[in-house]
Amino acid sequence: MTDSTPKPQSEFISTIVHDLKTPITAVKGFIELIEQAGTLNPAQKQFSDKAIAVLGRMHDLVDDLLDLAKLDAGVELHLHECDIQVFIQEALETLESIALQRQITVQVEIGPEVRPIRADARLLRQVINNLLSNAIKYNRDQGTVNIRVSEQPGSLRVDVRDTGMGIRSEDQTRVFEPFYRGRGSAKAEGTGLGLAIVEMIIRKHGGRIWVESKLNEGSVFSFNLPRQRKSSHTISNEFSSEESDGVDDSFQDSNESLDSDSRSDQGV
Numbered sequence: 001m002t003d004s005t006p007k008p009q010s011e012f013i014s015t016i017v018h019d020l021k022t023p024i025t026a027v028k029g030f031i032e033l034i035e036q037a038g039t040l041n042p043a044q045k046q047f048s049d050k051a052i053a054v055l056g057r058m059h060d061l062v063d064d065l066l067d068l069a070k071l072d073a074g075v076e077l078h079l080h081e082c083d084i085q086v087f088i089q090e091a092l093e094t095l096e097s098i099a100l101q102r103q104i105t106v107q108v109e110i111g112p113e114v115r116p117i118r119a120d121a122r123l124l125r126q127v128i129n130n131l132l133s134n135a136i137k138y139n140r141d142q143g144t145v146n147i148r149v150s151e152q153p154g155s156l157r158v159d160v161r162d163t164g165m166g167i168r169s170e171d172q173t174r175v176f177e178p179f180y181r182g183r184g185s186a187k188a189e190g191t192g193l194g195l196a197i198v199e200m201i202i203r204k205h206g207g208r209i210w211v212e213s214k215l216n217e218g219s220v221f222s223f224n225l226p227r228q229r230k231s232s233h234t235i236s237n238e239f240s241s242e243e244s245d246g247v248d249d250s251f252q253d254s255n256e257s258l259d260s261d262s263r264s265d266q267g268v
Ligand code: ADP
Pocket: 130, 134, 135, 138, 139, 162, 164, 165, 166, 167, 175, 180, 181, 182, 183, 185, 189, 190, 191, 192, 193, 194, 195, 196, 219
């Protein structure tokens, strides 16, 4: 029996986007099979490689759209004690070859006072991956990326600093919008959805993310995660469905309360 209950729009979008993955994977598979069926001449090989690369980007876009739709629909957070240092090391292992190729130096500073933070591990990994990947992608060759983690009153703070292309002050509020891609970023691969996803994840944890940047000098993306969350009705509905963890959910540091606009456009 089919379910005739109307689905929320985000669920409907998720279903369509998810269904797109199958034909993308199938077409990619068939193009790969063409190569196995017989030797291609150089022009044919060039076109099939291009088609595979484009399909790879479509696959990434579909993955990002799915993440965004899920977050928008109010995904349930699975909270665990997370060691952010481990997530940073894992992300750096994946990005190491690109950083080496472009001779980008990466520095990590973890304050001795830093303790594990209660967060959704998969989503927090995604935040770290996106910010570090951008800090390398939009950096200059031989540039530097500095990641600093520190404890602040009532929250954990992470700053990701790069020496890259920077962001014009008028564009700084736009980088967290879905599909926004800055001038000059066309050369780098991307969907324009990474920071929108990151911002939504941080907001769902009751935190805040902001950017400080100077054109041609670099950017600092910073976020904080509160140690104690606001009560369920004051943040968002999805918190009310979390497993009870016995932690006092009252939010103590009023300076870090959840802003509707979680961005900043100050210069460095
Ligand atoms: P993507 O990298 O796929 O384009 P993002 O949402 O991660 O998407 O970033 C949106 C835009 O913000 C980028 O296209 C780029 O213009 C700008 N941006 C993000 N991170 C940086 C950075 N570290 N330095 C300069 N510009 C950045």
